[in-house]
Amino acid sequence: MNDFMYHNPTTIEFGRAKENSIGQYIKEANIESVLLVYGTGSIKKNGLYERVIASLKSNGISYEELDEVVSNPLLSRVNDGIKIVKDKNIQAVLGVGGGSVADSAKAIAAGAKYDGDVWDFFINKAQISEALPVFTVMTLAATASEMNGNSVIINDETSQKYSISSVLVNPVVSVVNPELMATVSKEYLAYSAVDIIAHSIEVYFTASLHPNFNSRIVESIIKTVIETTEVLIENPDDYDARAEFAWVAIQALNGLTPAGTEGGNFPNHMIEHSLSAIYNVAHGAGLSVVIPAWMKWYENQNPEQFKRFAKEIFSEEESSKGIEKLEEWFAKIGAPTTLEAAGIPRSGIQALAQNANALASVWGIGDIYSSDTIAEILEKA
Template identity: 35%
Template sequence: MKKNMENYVFHAYTKMLFGKNQIDQLPEVMNDYGKTVLLVYGGGSIKKNGIYDKVYTLLKGWNIIELSGVEPNPRITTVREGVRLCKENNVDVILAVGGGSTLDCSKVIAAGHYYDNDPWDLVLDGSLITKALPLVTILTLAATGSEMNKNAVISNLETNEKFGTASKLVIPQASILDPTYLFTLPAIQTAAGTADIMSHIFEAYFGKVKDAYIQDSFSEGILKACIKYCKIALKEPENYEARANLMWASSMALNGLTGSGKSHAWTCHPIEHELSAFYDITHGVGLAIVTPRWMRYILNDDTVEQFATYGHNVWDLPMEEDKFEVAHKAIDKTEEFFKEIGIPMTLKEVGIDDSKLDIMAEKAVRFGGLGDAFVSLTKEDVVNILKDCL
C-alpha cells in the first residue's frame, strides 16, 4: 500500500572539512574541546600513510592517549578498554582516525565515558545514552557514513551478537575528509565500501513511501556516482575525482538526506549483521552477497514498479512494457557490478556454509524487525534468501 511521506526532522550539524590538506585545520577544530585527547585508530595504516605523524605534529602541546587496534567489526572489548582510558585520564575529546569501524567504536566509547555500567548496555539500548564526549573524525575509508551520523555497530564475539545503536549525542562535531587518504586503500576495501554505501541507499530507496521524489532522486544520483567512480578508483587508485565523489557519497548516503520521511525497518543490514556476528566477515562483502538475492526474492506485483524505476533511472535501461523484464535486468546489473569490482558473490567463498542458517535467520528477524520491512520477511524467508546466497 502506498504511503505518503512522513513527518521528519533533518538536522545534519557535523562540520565537514572536505578536500586536500584539510587536516591542517585540526588544531583549530580541537581547540574547542580541551587538551586531553583519546586518539583511536585501527591496525596501523595511519602510521604508514603519514596521518599519525601529522596528527602529533599538529597537536603538539595536547595530551594524547592512544587506543589502537580497533577491529574491522569493532568489538565491545575494545570499547570497554577505550572507556577505561577515558575515565582514567579525564579525556576531553576523542579523535577517531580511520574508517567506520574506528568511528563506531569511538562513538560508543564517547557515550560510555558517562555511563557507570557495561557499555554493551548502550549498544542494546541507545536510549541509555544521556551524555557523550565530543568526537572529531579523520576519515580514511568511504563506506559507512559514520562521519556524519548518529549510528554505531558493535560486535560481541562472546555472544555472537552484532547490533546497531544510535544517539544524536554521538554525532561527530567535525569530520575531516581528504580524498587523498583513500589513494592507498586495498582494492577490496574500496569495493566493499562502495557496496556498503549502495546498501545504505537501497535500504531507504526501496520502501512503501512513494512520494519522496527529492529523496529518491538524491538516492539515484548517489548510486550512479558509486557505479561510475568505484570502477575508476579501482583502475586508477590516485584518481582524485573518483575518490572525492566516493567519499562524499559515503557521507550523503546515511546522514538523513535520502531516508528522511521514509522510515521502515532495514532488511539486508540485519541479515548481514548475523553473518558477520557469527563469521566476522567484511560487512560490505556480506551486503553485496545478500542484496541481489533479496531483490529477486521480494520482486512481485507490488514491488516491480519500484525495481523497474530503479533500472531505468540508475542503470539507464529502457522502460519496457513488461516491468518485470526491466526489474530482472536491473537486479542482474546490480549483481554483475558487484562481481565486476571484485567482491566474492557467494557465502561459500567467504567460508560460510549452511550449518547456522536457521539461527542467523531467526536472530535477523527478531532483532532486525523484519516484519516491518519494505517487504515483510519471516525466518523461513530469510533462510531461503541465505540458501540462495550459498
C-alpha cells in the same frame, strides 16, 4: 510526505591536508585532551599518525591512545577505551581510521558519560542522554560514520552485531581528505561501493511512502558510486573520482535520503550483520551476498520502485534486469555474490537466520523477518 526532524550538526572539513588542522579544530571546541583511537597500525606506516600527533601537540592538546581497533569492531575494545577515558578524565574522543574506528570512538564517547554497561544502549535497555564530543579523521569512505550518529559494534561475548543512533555522538568535526583514502585495496574499494549502494537502496525499496525527490537523490548517489568506482579501479590516484566517491558515501547515510519517507527499514544490513558477526566477513562483502538475494525475494512487494531502479540506473525496462545488472556489477568489481564466494557454508544458514532474526526483533521488524524467511532469502544467495 511524512513529518520529520532533520538535524546534522557535524562540520565536514573536506580536502587535501586538512588532517594537519585537526588539533586546531579540537582546540576551537575548547577541548584540551583526547583519547586517540585507531586501528591495527596502517596510520603508523603511512605517516598519518605522526601528522595527527604533531597537530595535537602544536595546539596544546594532550592525548592517550587506544589502538588495535579491528574491522567489525569489538565491544571489549570499546570498554577498554571507556576505562581509559574515565580513569584519565579525558574530554573528547578522536577516531583516526575507517568506519570501525569512528564507530568505536562514538561508543566510547557515549559510554564515558554512563554509569552502566555501554551495551545497554545497543539493546535499547537505556537511551544516550550525554556523550563526550567526537572528532574523526577518515581513511576510508563507506559508512558515512563521519557525518552521522550511528555506531555498529560486535559484542564479542554474544556474537551480536548491534547499533546505536544518536545525534549526541555525531562527530563535531570530521576531516575527509580523499588523498588519505587512495591506498585502499581494490577489494575494499569494491566493498565500500557495495556498502554505499546498500545504504542508498534500503529505504528506497522498503519505504511505503518515498517521494520522487528522495528517489532522485538515491539514484544520483548510486550513479555516482558506479561511475567513480569504475574510474578508481582503473586509476586509484584519480583525486576527483576519489573525492566524489567520499562525498556521496557521506550523503548516502547522513539523514538526507530518508527525510520525509515513511515505513522504510534496513533488512539487508540486518541480515548482513549476522554474516559478519558469525563469519567475520567484511561488511561490504556480506552485503554484496545478501542484496541480490534479498532483491529477488522482495521484488514483487514493490514492483514499481524496482522497475524505476532498473530504468534509472541501468536503462533497463524490466525490474528483474535491474537486479541482474546490479549483481553482475558487484561481481565485476570483485565483490562476492554468493555465500560460497564469501566463504560461508550453506550449513550455516539456520544459525545465521536465527542470529539475524534476533536483531530484526530489536529493530522492530521481527514479524516480517522470521528465521524461516531469512533462511529463505539466504538460500537464494
